[in-house]
Amino acid sequence: MTATPPNPTTLEKLRNVSVATLATALYKRGLRHQVIQDVRPVKAKGRNMVGPAFTLRYMPAREDRNQLVEFRNPEHPQRHAIETCPPGHVLVMDSRRNADAASAGDILITRLMVRGGAGIVTDGGFRDAMNIGELDMPAYHSRPSSPTNLTINEAIDINVPIGCGDAPVFPGDIVVGDDDSVIIIPAHLADEVADEATEMTAYEDFAMEQVRAGETIIGLYPATREENLVKFTAWRAQNDR
Incomplete structure:
Protein backbone atom coordinates (compact mmCIF):
# COMPACT_ATOMS: atom_id res chain seq x y z
CA MET A 1 0.00 0.00 0.00
CA THR A 2 1.39 3.41 -0.96
CA ALA A 3 1.78 5.82 1.95
CA THR A 4 -0.06 9.12 1.82
CA PRO A 5 2.40 11.91 0.92
CA PRO A 6 3.09 14.26 3.84
CA ASN A 7 1.49 17.69 3.94
CA PRO A 8 4.02 20.21 2.54
CA THR A 9 2.86 22.77 5.13
CA THR A 10 3.66 20.28 7.88
CA LEU A 11 7.14 19.68 6.49
CA GLU A 12 7.77 23.42 6.37
CA LYS A 13 6.74 23.83 10.00
CA LEU A 14 9.07 21.02 11.01
CA ARG A 15 11.98 22.83 9.39
CA ASN A 16 11.64 25.53 12.03
CA VAL A 17 11.41 23.59 15.29
CA SER A 18 14.04 21.72 17.31
CA VAL A 19 14.28 18.00 17.93
CA ALA A 20 14.12 18.76 21.66
CA THR A 21 10.77 20.53 21.26
CA LEU A 22 9.42 17.69 19.13
CA ALA A 23 10.55 15.18 21.75
CA THR A 24 8.46 17.01 24.34
CA ALA A 25 5.41 17.06 22.05
CA LEU A 26 5.73 13.31 21.49
CA TYR A 27 6.32 12.68 25.20
CA LYS A 28 2.95 14.30 25.89
CA ARG A 29 1.46 11.61 23.65
CA GLY A 30 3.21 8.81 25.54
CA LEU A 31 6.03 8.31 23.01
CA ARG A 32 9.37 8.33 24.81
CA HIS A 33 11.78 6.56 22.48
CA GLN A 34 11.54 8.42 19.17
CA VAL A 35 14.94 10.14 19.34
CA ILE A 36 17.64 8.09 17.58
CA GLN A 37 20.30 7.44 20.21
CA ASP A 38 24.06 7.99 19.76
CA VAL A 39 23.64 9.63 16.36
CA ARG A 40 24.92 13.11 15.49
CA PRO A 41 25.53 15.23 12.40
CA VAL A 42 28.62 14.42 10.38
CA LYS A 43 28.79 18.22 10.06
CA ALA A 44 26.30 20.80 11.29
CA LYS A 45 24.28 22.39 8.49
CA GLY A 46 22.43 25.11 10.39
CA ARG A 47 19.12 23.88 9.01
CA ASN A 48 16.76 21.01 9.70
CA MET A 49 16.64 17.80 7.72
CA VAL A 50 12.99 16.89 7.14
CA GLY A 51 11.40 14.16 5.06
CA PRO A 52 9.59 10.82 5.06
CA ALA A 53 11.63 7.77 6.00
CA PHE A 54 12.85 5.27 3.42
CA THR A 55 14.57 2.42 5.24
CA LEU A 56 17.40 -0.05 4.80
CA ARG A 57 18.00 -2.92 7.21
CA TYR A 58 21.32 -4.62 7.87
CA MET A 59 21.81 -7.98 9.58
CA PRO A 60 24.96 -9.74 10.86
CA ALA A 61 27.11 -10.74 7.90
CA ARG A 62 27.71 -14.37 7.06
CA GLU A 63 31.15 -14.55 5.51
CA ASP A 64 30.30 -16.74 2.51
CA ARG A 65 27.58 -14.26 1.46
CA ASN A 66 29.55 -11.05 1.90
CA GLN A 67 32.57 -10.89 -0.36
CA LEU A 68 33.45 -7.79 -2.40
CA VAL A 69 31.96 -9.44 -5.48
CA GLU A 70 28.52 -8.82 -3.97
CA PHE A 71 28.82 -5.15 -4.91
CA ARG A 72 28.74 -6.18 -8.61
CA ASN A 73 25.11 -7.21 -8.17
CA PRO A 74 22.88 -4.36 -9.47
CA GLU A 75 20.15 -5.51 -7.07
CA HIS A 76 22.43 -5.41 -4.02
CA PRO A 77 20.10 -3.91 -1.35
CA GLN A 78 22.52 -1.18 -0.29
CA ARG A 79 23.03 0.02 -3.88
CA HIS A 80 19.36 -0.53 -4.71
CA ALA A 81 18.28 1.60 -1.74
CA ILE A 82 20.46 4.48 -2.94
CA GLU A 83 18.96 4.23 -6.44
CA THR A 84 15.31 3.86 -5.36
CA CYS A 85 14.97 6.16 -2.34
CA PRO A 86 12.38 8.70 -3.56
CA PRO A 87 13.38 12.36 -3.87
CA GLY A 88 12.61 14.32 -0.73
CA HIS A 89 12.92 11.25 1.49
CA VAL A 90 15.47 10.49 4.21
CA LEU A 91 17.31 7.18 3.94
CA VAL A 92 17.37 5.68 7.46
CA MET A 93 19.59 2.65 8.06
CA ASP A 94 19.45 0.05 10.79
CA SER A 95 23.13 -0.81 11.13
CA ARG A 96 22.69 -2.66 14.42
CA ARG A 97 24.21 0.29 16.33
CA ASN A 98 27.60 -0.97 15.15
CA ALA A 99 30.09 1.46 13.65
CA ASP A 100 32.91 -1.06 13.40
CA ALA A 101 32.18 -1.14 9.66
CA ALA A 102 30.77 1.60 7.45
CA SER A 103 27.10 1.82 6.47
CA ALA A 104 28.00 3.76 3.29
CA GLY A 105 30.64 6.07 1.84
CA ASP A 106 30.87 9.39 0.05
CA ILE A 107 30.22 8.10 -3.50
CA LEU A 108 26.92 6.42 -2.59
CA ILE A 109 25.82 9.33 -0.43
CA THR A 110 26.68 11.81 -3.17
CA ARG A 111 24.51 9.77 -5.53
CA LEU A 112 21.64 9.94 -3.02
CA MET A 113 22.06 13.72 -2.83
CA VAL A 114 22.11 14.13 -6.61
CA ARG A 115 18.93 12.06 -6.84
CA GLY A 116 17.19 14.53 -4.51
CA GLY A 117 17.46 12.77 -1.15
CA ALA A 118 16.63 14.96 1.85
CA GLY A 119 19.24 13.30 4.05
CA ILE A 120 20.69 10.07 5.38
CA VAL A 121 20.89 8.55 8.87
CA THR A 122 22.63 5.48 10.25
CA ASP A 123 23.14 4.20 13.77
CA GLY A 124 26.48 2.92 12.51
CA GLY A 125 29.24 4.93 10.85
CA PHE A 126 30.20 6.38 7.49
CA ARG A 127 33.49 6.01 5.67
CA ASP A 128 34.87 9.13 3.94
CA ALA A 129 33.08 11.16 6.62
CA MET A 130 35.30 14.20 5.98
CA ASN A 131 33.93 14.32 2.42
CA ILE A 132 30.35 13.56 3.40
CA GLY A 133 30.39 16.48 5.82
CA GLU A 134 31.07 18.86 2.93
CA LEU A 135 28.08 17.69 0.89
CA ASP A 136 25.02 19.93 0.68
CA MET A 137 22.85 17.26 2.28
CA PRO A 138 22.49 16.45 5.99
CA ALA A 139 24.05 13.19 7.13
CA TYR A 140 23.98 11.66 10.62
CA HIS A 141 25.98 8.79 12.07
CA SER A 142 27.58 7.49 15.25
CA ARG A 143 31.22 8.05 14.23
CA PRO A 144 33.55 7.76 11.24
CA SER A 145 34.26 4.19 10.17
CA SER A 146 36.53 2.99 7.37
CA PRO A 147 36.00 -0.78 6.87
CA THR A 148 33.42 -1.78 4.26
CA ASN A 149 30.03 -2.78 5.66
CA LEU A 150 30.57 -6.29 4.26
CA THR A 151 33.00 -6.84 7.15
CA ILE A 152 30.24 -7.25 9.72
CA ASN A 153 26.90 -6.32 8.12
CA GLU A 154 24.78 -7.54 5.22
CA ALA A 155 22.23 -5.20 3.65
CA ILE A 156 19.19 -7.43 3.59
CA ASP A 157 15.91 -5.52 3.22
CA ILE A 158 14.54 -2.22 1.91
CA ASN A 159 11.65 -0.06 3.12
CA VAL A 160 10.51 -2.24 5.99
CA PRO A 161 10.03 -1.34 9.67
CA ILE A 162 13.41 -1.03 11.39
CA GLY A 163 15.04 0.06 14.62
CA CYS A 164 17.63 2.81 14.31
CA GLY A 165 19.46 3.78 17.49
CA ASP A 166 16.66 2.10 19.45
CA ALA A 167 13.99 4.27 17.79
CA PRO A 168 11.23 2.48 15.85
CA VAL A 169 11.08 3.65 12.24
CA PHE A 170 8.28 2.76 9.85
CA PRO A 171 8.44 3.66 6.15
CA GLY A 172 6.77 7.02 5.67
CA ASP A 173 7.34 8.22 9.24
CA ILE A 174 8.63 11.79 9.29
CA VAL A 175 12.31 12.20 10.08
CA VAL A 176 13.54 15.49 11.56
CA GLY A 177 17.19 16.18 12.27
CA ASP A 178 18.76 19.35 13.61
CA ASP A 179 22.35 20.16 14.58
CA ASP A 180 21.94 18.06 17.75
CA SER A 181 20.12 14.87 16.85
CA VAL A 182 17.36 13.07 14.92
CA ILE A 183 13.78 12.20 15.86
CA ILE A 184 11.13 10.02 14.21
CA ILE A 185 7.54 11.28 14.15
CA PRO A 186 4.88 8.62 13.44
CA ALA A 187 3.27 9.62 10.15
CA HIS A 188 -0.26 9.81 11.56
CA LEU A 189 0.87 12.32 14.21
CA ALA A 190 2.97 14.58 12.01
CA ASP A 191 0.39 17.31 11.37
CA GLU A 192 -0.69 17.79 14.97
Missing part, protein backbone atom coordinates in the same frame (compact mmCIF):
# COMPACT_ATOMS: atom_id res chain seq x y z
CA VAL A 193 2.84 17.51 16.35
CA ALA A 194 4.11 20.09 13.85
CA ASP A 195 1.34 22.49 14.87
CA GLU A 196 1.99 22.01 18.58
CA ALA A 197 5.76 22.28 18.23
CA THR A 198 5.37 25.52 16.28
CA GLU A 199 3.32 26.96 19.14
CA MET A 200 5.82 25.67 21.70
CA THR A 201 8.71 27.22 19.78
CA ALA A 202 7.02 30.61 19.77
CA TYR A 203 6.66 30.50 23.55
CA GLU A 204 10.22 29.20 24.02
CA ASP A 205 11.57 32.11 21.96
CA PHE A 206 9.56 34.52 24.11
CA ALA A 207 10.77 32.86 27.32
CA MET A 208 14.40 33.00 26.19
CA GLU A 209 14.06 36.70 25.45
CA GLN A 210 12.63 37.26 28.93
CA VAL A 211 15.39 35.23 30.60
CA ARG A 212 18.07 37.13 28.73
CA ALA A 213 16.47 40.32 30.04
CA GLY A 214 16.86 39.04 33.62
CA GLU A 215 13.47 37.46 34.34
CA THR A 216 13.18 34.43 36.63
CA ILE A 217 12.14 31.11 35.15
CA ILE A 218 9.66 30.56 37.99
CA GLY A 219 6.20 31.07 36.56
CA LEU A 220 7.69 31.75 33.13
CA TYR A 221 8.94 28.35 32.04
CA PRO A 222 6.56 26.61 32.27
CA ALA A 223 4.00 29.39 32.08
CA THR A 224 2.19 29.10 35.41
CA ARG A 225 1.65 32.81 35.97
CA GLU A 226 -1.11 34.52 34.05
CA GLU A 227 0.94 37.72 33.73
CA ASN A 228 3.46 35.88 31.55
CA LEU A 229 0.73 34.65 29.22
CA VAL A 230 -0.48 38.23 28.87
CA LYS A 231 3.06 39.33 28.03
CA PHE A 232 3.36 36.48 25.56
CA THR A 233 0.18 37.51 23.75
CA ALA A 234 1.53 41.03 23.34
CA TRP A 235 4.93 39.69 22.25
CA ARG A 236 3.33 37.51 19.56
CA ALA A 237 1.43 40.45 18.15
CA GLN A 238 4.53 42.62 18.14
CA ASN A 239 6.69 39.95 16.51
CA ASP A 240 4.07 38.52 14.13
CA ARG A 241 4.36 35.07 15.72
Whole structure:
Protein backbone atom coordinates (compact mmCIF):
# COMPACT_ATOMS: atom_id res chain seq x y z
CA MET A 1 0.00 0.00 0.00
CA THR A 2 1.39 3.41 -0.96
CA ALA A 3 1.78 5.82 1.95
CA THR A 4 -0.06 9.12 1.82
CA PRO A 5 2.40 11.91 0.92
CA PRO A 6 3.09 14.26 3.84
CA ASN A 7 1.49 17.69 3.94
CA PRO A 8 4.02 20.21 2.54
CA THR A 9 2.86 22.77 5.13
CA THR A 10 3.66 20.28 7.88
CA LEU A 11 7.14 19.68 6.49
CA GLU A 12 7.77 23.42 6.37
CA LYS A 13 6.74 23.83 10.00
CA LEU A 14 9.07 21.02 11.01
CA ARG A 15 11.98 22.83 9.39
CA ASN A 16 11.64 25.53 12.03
CA VAL A 17 11.41 23.59 15.29
CA SER A 18 14.04 21.72 17.31
CA VAL A 19 14.28 18.00 17.93
CA ALA A 20 14.12 18.76 21.66
CA THR A 21 10.77 20.53 21.26
CA LEU A 22 9.42 17.69 19.13
CA ALA A 23 10.55 15.18 21.75
CA THR A 24 8.46 17.01 24.34
CA ALA A 25 5.41 17.06 22.05
CA LEU A 26 5.73 13.31 21.49
CA TYR A 27 6.32 12.68 25.20
CA LYS A 28 2.95 14.30 25.89
CA ARG A 29 1.46 11.61 23.65
CA GLY A 30 3.21 8.81 25.54
CA LEU A 31 6.03 8.31 23.01
CA ARG A 32 9.37 8.33 24.81
CA HIS A 33 11.78 6.56 22.48
CA GLN A 34 11.54 8.42 19.17
CA VAL A 35 14.94 10.14 19.34
CA ILE A 36 17.64 8.09 17.58
CA GLN A 37 20.30 7.44 20.21
CA ASP A 38 24.06 7.99 19.76
CA VAL A 39 23.64 9.63 16.36
CA ARG A 40 24.92 13.11 15.49
CA PRO A 41 25.53 15.23 12.40
CA VAL A 42 28.62 14.42 10.38
CA LYS A 43 28.79 18.22 10.06
CA ALA A 44 26.30 20.80 11.29
CA LYS A 45 24.28 22.39 8.49
CA GLY A 46 22.43 25.11 10.39
CA ARG A 47 19.12 23.88 9.01
CA ASN A 48 16.76 21.01 9.70
CA MET A 49 16.64 17.80 7.72
CA VAL A 50 12.99 16.89 7.14
CA GLY A 51 11.40 14.16 5.06
CA PRO A 52 9.59 10.82 5.06
CA ALA A 53 11.63 7.77 6.00
CA PHE A 54 12.85 5.27 3.42
CA THR A 55 14.57 2.42 5.24
CA LEU A 56 17.40 -0.05 4.80
CA ARG A 57 18.00 -2.92 7.21
CA TYR A 58 21.32 -4.62 7.87
CA MET A 59 21.81 -7.98 9.58
CA PRO A 60 24.96 -9.74 10.86
CA ALA A 61 27.11 -10.74 7.90
CA ARG A 62 27.71 -14.37 7.06
CA GLU A 63 31.15 -14.55 5.51
CA ASP A 64 30.30 -16.74 2.51
CA ARG A 65 27.58 -14.26 1.46
CA ASN A 66 29.55 -11.05 1.90
CA GLN A 67 32.57 -10.89 -0.36
CA LEU A 68 33.45 -7.79 -2.40
CA VAL A 69 31.96 -9.44 -5.48
CA GLU A 70 28.52 -8.82 -3.97
CA PHE A 71 28.82 -5.15 -4.91
CA ARG A 72 28.74 -6.18 -8.61
CA ASN A 73 25.11 -7.21 -8.17
CA PRO A 74 22.88 -4.36 -9.47
CA GLU A 75 20.15 -5.51 -7.07
CA HIS A 76 22.43 -5.41 -4.02
CA PRO A 77 20.10 -3.91 -1.35
CA GLN A 78 22.52 -1.18 -0.29
CA ARG A 79 23.03 0.02 -3.88
CA HIS A 80 19.36 -0.53 -4.71
CA ALA A 81 18.28 1.60 -1.74
CA ILE A 82 20.46 4.48 -2.94
CA GLU A 83 18.96 4.23 -6.44
CA THR A 84 15.31 3.86 -5.36
CA CYS A 85 14.97 6.16 -2.34
CA PRO A 86 12.38 8.70 -3.56
CA PRO A 87 13.38 12.36 -3.87
CA GLY A 88 12.61 14.32 -0.73
CA HIS A 89 12.92 11.25 1.49
CA VAL A 90 15.47 10.49 4.21
CA LEU A 91 17.31 7.18 3.94
CA VAL A 92 17.37 5.68 7.46
CA MET A 93 19.59 2.65 8.06
CA ASP A 94 19.45 0.05 10.79
CA SER A 95 23.13 -0.81 11.13
CA ARG A 96 22.69 -2.66 14.42
CA ARG A 97 24.21 0.29 16.33
CA ASN A 98 27.60 -0.97 15.15
CA ALA A 99 30.09 1.46 13.65
CA ASP A 100 32.91 -1.06 13.40
CA ALA A 101 32.18 -1.14 9.66
CA ALA A 102 30.77 1.60 7.45
CA SER A 103 27.10 1.82 6.47
CA ALA A 104 28.00 3.76 3.29
CA GLY A 105 30.64 6.07 1.84
CA ASP A 106 30.87 9.39 0.05
CA ILE A 107 30.22 8.10 -3.50
CA LEU A 108 26.92 6.42 -2.59
CA ILE A 109 25.82 9.33 -0.43
CA THR A 110 26.68 11.81 -3.17
CA ARG A 111 24.51 9.77 -5.53
CA LEU A 112 21.64 9.94 -3.02
CA MET A 113 22.06 13.72 -2.83
CA VAL A 114 22.11 14.13 -6.61
CA ARG A 115 18.93 12.06 -6.84
CA GLY A 116 17.19 14.53 -4.51
CA GLY A 117 17.46 12.77 -1.15
CA ALA A 118 16.63 14.96 1.85
CA GLY A 119 19.24 13.30 4.05
CA ILE A 120 20.69 10.07 5.38
CA VAL A 121 20.89 8.55 8.87
CA THR A 122 22.63 5.48 10.25
CA ASP A 123 23.14 4.20 13.77
CA GLY A 124 26.48 2.92 12.51
CA GLY A 125 29.24 4.93 10.85
CA PHE A 126 30.20 6.38 7.49
CA ARG A 127 33.49 6.01 5.67
CA ASP A 128 34.87 9.13 3.94
CA ALA A 129 33.08 11.16 6.62
CA MET A 130 35.30 14.20 5.98
CA ASN A 131 33.93 14.32 2.42
CA ILE A 132 30.35 13.56 3.40
CA GLY A 133 30.39 16.48 5.82
CA GLU A 134 31.07 18.86 2.93
CA LEU A 135 28.08 17.69 0.89
CA ASP A 136 25.02 19.93 0.68
CA MET A 137 22.85 17.26 2.28
CA PRO A 138 22.49 16.45 5.99
CA ALA A 139 24.05 13.19 7.13
CA TYR A 140 23.98 11.66 10.62
CA HIS A 141 25.98 8.79 12.07
CA SER A 142 27.58 7.49 15.25
CA ARG A 143 31.22 8.05 14.23
CA PRO A 144 33.55 7.76 11.24
CA SER A 145 34.26 4.19 10.17
CA SER A 146 36.53 2.99 7.37
CA PRO A 147 36.00 -0.78 6.87
CA THR A 148 33.42 -1.78 4.26
CA ASN A 149 30.03 -2.78 5.66
CA LEU A 150 30.57 -6.29 4.26
CA THR A 151 33.00 -6.84 7.15
CA ILE A 152 30.24 -7.25 9.72
CA ASN A 153 26.90 -6.32 8.12
CA GLU A 154 24.78 -7.54 5.22
CA ALA A 155 22.23 -5.20 3.65
CA ILE A 156 19.19 -7.43 3.59
CA ASP A 157 15.91 -5.52 3.22
CA ILE A 158 14.54 -2.22 1.91
CA ASN A 159 11.65 -0.06 3.12
CA VAL A 160 10.51 -2.24 5.99
CA PRO A 161 10.03 -1.34 9.67
CA ILE A 162 13.41 -1.03 11.39
CA GLY A 163 15.04 0.06 14.62
CA CYS A 164 17.63 2.81 14.31
CA GLY A 165 19.46 3.78 17.49
CA ASP A 166 16.66 2.10 19.45
CA ALA A 167 13.99 4.27 17.79
CA PRO A 168 11.23 2.48 15.85
CA VAL A 169 11.08 3.65 12.24
CA PHE A 170 8.28 2.76 9.85
CA PRO A 171 8.44 3.66 6.15
CA GLY A 172 6.77 7.02 5.67
CA ASP A 173 7.34 8.22 9.24
CA ILE A 174 8.63 11.79 9.29
CA VAL A 175 12.31 12.20 10.08
CA VAL A 176 13.54 15.49 11.56
CA GLY A 177 17.19 16.18 12.27
CA ASP A 178 18.76 19.35 13.61
CA ASP A 179 22.35 20.16 14.58
CA ASP A 180 21.94 18.06 17.75
CA SER A 181 20.12 14.87 16.85
CA VAL A 182 17.36 13.07 14.92
CA ILE A 183 13.78 12.20 15.86
CA ILE A 184 11.13 10.02 14.21
CA ILE A 185 7.54 11.28 14.15
CA PRO A 186 4.88 8.62 13.44
CA ALA A 187 3.27 9.62 10.15
CA HIS A 188 -0.26 9.81 11.56
CA LEU A 189 0.87 12.32 14.21
CA ALA A 190 2.97 14.58 12.01
CA ASP A 191 0.39 17.31 11.37
CA GLU A 192 -0.69 17.79 14.97
CA VAL A 193 2.84 17.51 16.35
CA ALA A 194 4.11 20.09 13.85
CA ASP A 195 1.34 22.49 14.87
CA GLU A 196 1.99 22.01 18.58
CA ALA A 197 5.76 22.28 18.23
CA THR A 198 5.37 25.52 16.28
CA GLU A 199 3.32 26.96 19.14
CA MET A 200 5.82 25.67 21.70
CA THR A 201 8.71 27.22 19.78
CA ALA A 202 7.02 30.61 19.77
CA TYR A 203 6.66 30.50 23.55
CA GLU A 204 10.22 29.20 24.02
CA ASP A 205 11.57 32.11 21.96
CA PHE A 206 9.56 34.52 24.11
CA ALA A 207 10.77 32.86 27.32
CA MET A 208 14.40 33.00 26.19
CA GLU A 209 14.06 36.70 25.45
CA GLN A 210 12.63 37.26 28.93
CA VAL A 211 15.39 35.23 30.60
CA ARG A 212 18.07 37.13 28.73
CA ALA A 213 16.47 40.32 30.04
CA GLY A 214 16.86 39.04 33.62
CA GLU A 215 13.47 37.46 34.34
CA THR A 216 13.18 34.43 36.63
CA ILE A 217 12.14 31.11 35.15
CA ILE A 218 9.66 30.56 37.99
CA GLY A 219 6.20 31.07 36.56
CA LEU A 220 7.69 31.75 33.13
CA TYR A 221 8.94 28.35 32.04
CA PRO A 222 6.56 26.61 32.27
CA ALA A 223 4.00 29.39 32.08
CA THR A 224 2.19 29.10 35.41
CA ARG A 225 1.65 32.81 35.97
CA GLU A 226 -1.11 34.52 34.05
CA GLU A 227 0.94 37.72 33.73
CA ASN A 228 3.46 35.88 31.55
CA LEU A 229 0.73 34.65 29.22
CA VAL A 230 -0.48 38.23 28.87
CA LYS A 231 3.06 39.33 28.03
CA PHE A 232 3.36 36.48 25.56
CA THR A 233 0.18 37.51 23.75
CA ALA A 234 1.53 41.03 23.34
CA TRP A 235 4.93 39.69 22.25
CA ARG A 236 3.33 37.51 19.56
CA ALA A 237 1.43 40.45 18.15
CA GLN A 238 4.53 42.62 18.14
CA ASN A 239 6.69 39.95 16.51
CA ASP A 240 4.07 38.52 14.13
CA ARG A 241 4.36 35.07 15.72
